[in-house]
Amino acid sequence: MLIVSKSQQDPYITHTTQGVYANQTGMADQITKNPHAIFIPLPLQGHLIPSVHLAVKLASKGFTITFINTESVHHSITNSSSSSNLFEEACKSGLDIRYATVSDGLPVEFDRSLNHDQFMECLFHVFSAHVDKLVGSLVKDDPSIGCLIADSFCVWPLMISKKYKLVNISFWTEPALVLNLYHHLDLLKKNGHYDPLDKFDDAIDYIPGVGSGSIKPTDLMSYLQATNTNTILHRIIHKALFQNTKSADIIICNTIQELEPYTISTLNQTQPFYAIGPIFPNDFTKELVSTSLWCELDCTRWLDNKPPGSVLYVSFGSYAHTSKHVLEEIACGLLQSEVSFVWVLRPDLVSSTDTNALPVGFEDQVKDQGLIVPWCNQKAVISHQSVGGFLTHCGWNSILESIWCGVPMICLPLLTDQFTNRKLVVDDWKIGINLCEKNLVDREEVTKKVKELMMQEKSNELRTEVKKVKRTLQDALATGGSSHRNLDHFVSQVILKTNQVK
Structure with a gap:
């Protein structure tokens, strides 16, 4: 000790x-x-x-x-x-x-x-x-x-x-x-929306304090959407959150x-x-105190050479995992979009035993378009003037940081609270868009949504709304x-x- x-x-x-x-x-x-x-x-x-x-x-x-x-x-x-x-x-x-x-x-x-x-x-x-x-x-x-x-x-x-x-x-x-x-x-259990989840389409309109009055089952945290509720994480949730807090x-x-x-x-x-x-x-x-569990690469010089608002920042956080297929579809969609990007690709994003997640030759194909790093100082990147959008897993820290910097989001929740956070961002506050409406990540849809966020009319609407929410955060502090x-x-x-x- x-x-x-x-x-x-x-x-x-x-x-x-x-x-x-x-x-x-x-x-x-x-x-x-x-x-x-x-x-x-x-x-x-x-x-x-x-x-x-x-x-x-x-x-x-x-x-x-x-x-x-x-x-x-x-x-x-x-x-x-x-x-x-x-x-x-x-x-x-x-x-x-x-x-x-x-x-x-x-x-x-x-x-x-x-x-x-x-x-x-x-x-x-x-x-x-x-x-x-x-x-x-x-x-x-x-x-x-x-x-x-x-x-x-x-x-x-x-x-x-x-x-x-x-x-x-x-x-x-x-x-x-x-x-x-x-x-x-x-x-939730009494009404068939948890353990087991029997009602997949019914709106959940009986929980006190839900801002919009209802929430969809697909907007519940991933652990509440699970068919197996006998896992260690469910035991932690019951003891820590349903009892302890x-x-x-x-x-x-x-x-x-x-x-x-x-x-x-x-x-x-x-x-x-x-x-x-x-x-x-x-x-x-x-920051006065270091909080990063990994070495951070400095992206500043690369970002300094890009026009204001032109770069998409891509990161799926420090904890959740995803599949090679999802990463391949995102990689191909980014390439097709021709939008500049910084992509934080955590070495264990698929698995700590499988660190080669990108399509063969992808990094050479995008060497002029994108910067791929294992980890970085997210605040430094997202606050840079060249960054105009964030493709995010919807971790709560990432959402708050994105709002603080006035950066709208493309949402791809992977785990736990991220599905509920996505609801707040897209449905309630209207400062982001869903990456794939049908939950299947497809390269054509990735290309479409990246262009929508970074270049099209929807981009202006999102930027107007995120500025309003940013002001709310500033006023609160x-x-x-x-x-x-x-x-x-x-x-x-x-x-x-x-x-x-x-």
């Missing part, structure tokens, strides 16, 4: 100990006055990014944060960034963020992408024991710790927060609509009040729920905006509840 803390002699000493946490000397009075939270993200890239940014934001509000990564995530980040203390720059700016690592139950070298279900089983059965031991040690050494902030997909926060008398704060990294649907699994003292969410007003109002009727998104660093493209106010209310509630518990 790695522990990083401040020290009078050297403020950035790294201590490797067995459960010993060194407090900052001379900080006792300050720690007593300010909330001290243990923050534990889900060990996946898409969950880590907003968690790190939220930790920095809370520290800037006066929190003392002890941030805990898994040893595997820490290993990946340090390999890609060459930094052993992720929060070193943040601490230099005066923030009180301590850093620790914990085992997820598997060796660091274990291929979690290839052995996904085994990894999830460990998070379900084993991870909690390691977290329990570490949290117990931290609380024993520092009684000022008063609350636990954990990703909503973790299955153990209720048990551990009760054991150590900590305020239980659940951090939901996806849209409020997705959490609301998970919270109503009983209604409902018992949290507070839920904070990376969404915006004005974009999901009905859903948020419904969730607020049962427990405190604060929409505090979008959770971005103060400088959108310059501005002083006095909804997210700014909600964050302040959340901080006040944490201070109040922490004093009550202690």
Whole structure:
């Protein structure tokens, strides 16, 4: 276990100990006055990014944060960034963020992408024991710790927060609509829309708080559309989302009040729920803390040589997988479109044992048209003036970043919340289009939709709408905006509840 803390002699000493946490000397009075939270993200890239940014934001509000990564995530980040203390720059700016690592139950070298279900089983059965031991040690050494902030997909926060008398704060990294649907699994089951899914065409119009009044079965999260509901992921969903989060003292969410007003109002009727998104660093493209699990290639020079708004950015995120056939159809469609593109092609997008996913000779064919990279700094690319569209898997981080940069989207959801996110983007906010209406990726359809997004009249309509939604995000984060106010209310509630518990 790695522990990083401040020290009078050297403020950035790294201590490797067995459960010993060194407090900052001379900080006792300050720690007593300010909330001290243990923050534990889900060990996946898409969950880590907003968690790190939220930790920095809370520290800037006066929190003392002890941030805990898994040893595997820490290993990946340090390999890609060459930094052993992720929060070193943040601490230099005066923030009180301590850093620790914990085992997820598997060796660091274990291929979690290839052995996904085994990894999830460990998070379900084993991870909690390691977290329990570490949290117990931290609380024993520092009684000022008063609350636990954990990703909503973790299955153990209720048990551990009760054991150590900590305020239980659940951090939901996806849209409020997705959490609301998970919270109503009983209604979906009762009406034949889950376990099993018998009604494929009927609109789901009985869930409280769905903004447009109804949702199609095909817009449910992929796990709710599955025919086999006895998987490890379904067990995690039932324990973490249908049971655990409902018992949290507070839920904070990376969404915006004005974009999901009905859903948020419904969730607020049962427990405190604060929409505090979008959770971005103060400088959108310059981050104090490295969060990438892979080395990032710089695309700036290539993009600098392209006209404004002419480049399509293509990325399917850090987690979901797809087939060679889908990638081949997308590749051929991009080639036929003649639109310039940057394509992030993650090495394990098909499988970590099959990294040759593109058609033979494709890279030579598009060497003047496209740039293909294994990973990049998405914020730097999507905010570049030459980027005019985003072909996306509809991960929530990607959607928020695309909106922030005023970039409309082509949507190809692959997994989990991405199908519901697509509904928000295409149907509710009208800032994107579907890649393939019939769910079969076809190269001709890819070519058609890429041209539609980048060149045709539809492009102007989407750009007008995305500018409106971008303004909503900016206003929410501005002083006095909804997210700014909600964050302040959340901080006040944490201070109040922490004093009550202690």
